[in-house]
Amino acid sequence: MAEPARLCVTNQKGGVGKTTVAINLAGALNDRGRDVLFVDLDPQGNATEGLGLLEAYDAEPPTLLDALVDPEGVPREEIVYDHEEMDVVASNVDMNAAASTLAAEDDAELRLDRLLTSLESNVDGDYDFVVVDCPPHLGAVTDNGLVAAQNLVIPALAEPTSKRSLELLFDYVGALEMDHDVEIEPQALVANRIENTNAADEMLEWFEDALPETPLYRVRKRVAFQRAFSAGSSIFAVEEENDMREVFASMAETLDERLTGTRLEVSA
Numbered sequence: 001m002a003e004p005a006r007l008c009v010t011n012q013k014g015g016v017g018k019t020t021v022a023i024n025l026a027g028a029l030n031d032r033g034r035d036v037l038f039v040d041l042d043p044q045g046n047a048t049e050g051l052g053l054l055e056a057y058d059a060e061p062p063t064l065l066d067a068l069v070d071p072e073g074v075p076r077e078e079i080v081y082d083h084e085e086m087d088v089v090a091s092n093v094d095m096n097a098a099a100s101t102l103a104a105e106d107d108a109e110l111r112l113d114r115l116l117t118s119l120e121s122n123v124d125g126d127y128d129f130v131v132v133d134c135p136p137h138l139g140a141v142t143d144n145g146l147v148a149a150q151n152l153v154i155p156a157l158a159e160p161t162s163k164r165s166l167e168l169l170f171d172y173v174g175a176l177e178m179d180h181d182v183e184i185e186p187q188a189l190v191a192n193r194i195e196n197t198n199a200a201d202e203m204l205e206w207f208e209d210a211l212p213e214t215p216l217y218r219v220r221k222r223v224a225f226q227r228a229f230s231a232g233s234s235i236f237a238v239e240e241e242n243d244m245r246e247v248f249a250s251m252a253e254t255l256d257e258r259l260t261g262t263r264l265e266v267s268a
Helices: 018-031 046-050 064-069 093-103 108-120 140-149 161-180 198-210 223-230 244-260
Strands: 005-009 036-040 080-082 087-089 129-133 151-157 185-194 216-220
Touching: 005 018, 005 140, 005 244, 018 036, 018 046, 018 129, 018 151, 018 185, 018 223, 018 244, 036 046, 036 108, 064 093, 064 108, 093 108, 093 140, 108 129, 108 140, 108 161, 129 140, 140 151, 140 161, 151 161, 151 244, 161 198, 185 198, 185 244, 198 216, 216 244
Parallel strands: 005 129, 005 151, 036 087, 036 129, 151 185, 185 216
Antiparallel strands: 080 087
16 A cells, blocks of 8 residues: 655744645645545644534544544544545544643654554555644644654745744754654745735745745635635635635645656646
8 A cells, every 4th residue: 555645734833824724735635636634733623623624623532632642542433524625633622632641651752653554544545645734833742743744834924033933943843853763854835825015025035045945835815715714625625716726736736746756637
């Protein structure tokens, strides 16, 4: 069985549109004909809500937290929910205790990796991609996403505060790589909610200079994102023209070719 490509959507700075990027990247991969497993690691459950699964957030145990504590012991059907575009490992209110709970466990940073291995081998056929939406802060839960996926998709605002947040993220990633003998690589940088200002233009240039080997995608604010979120889907599942679809489609195509080595003909 081929192992799925894993992507971790992360930035410890809040308010960068991380969940919007994660949901719509997953939707773009699905639109390419890829089978996607989406994992909402964020205790706030924004992606779970944005995929129309709010009832899962308040579900009784066993939940995602139980599965992280015992990766092979929680039945798949308890934490994986069906969605028209992807399968979803939903977040739950219990995840608010994840950091303290995992801190008491051995190999705390490896629990998601074990869980994904268990889930990936319990489906009819293989997933092509796993997309992990991380919390907007560093710590044990985000560590799990980084170590399990090892491929980063980084949303950032085109504003000066992003310089420091990216520097901190890469310092943190470097320490994790040394601790766990892994290589965690940035695969896409998403300049999100771009405004037409000189400051934004300067930051876009800085992004390109700082990460010259990492594809940069420019995403502008569109009401269509909020409408799709309210409908419980990505922008690819709603009947609405949106120029940002092309940006996410391009990102999905590049990631597909980079991480699976596959070129797909996608119908318009």
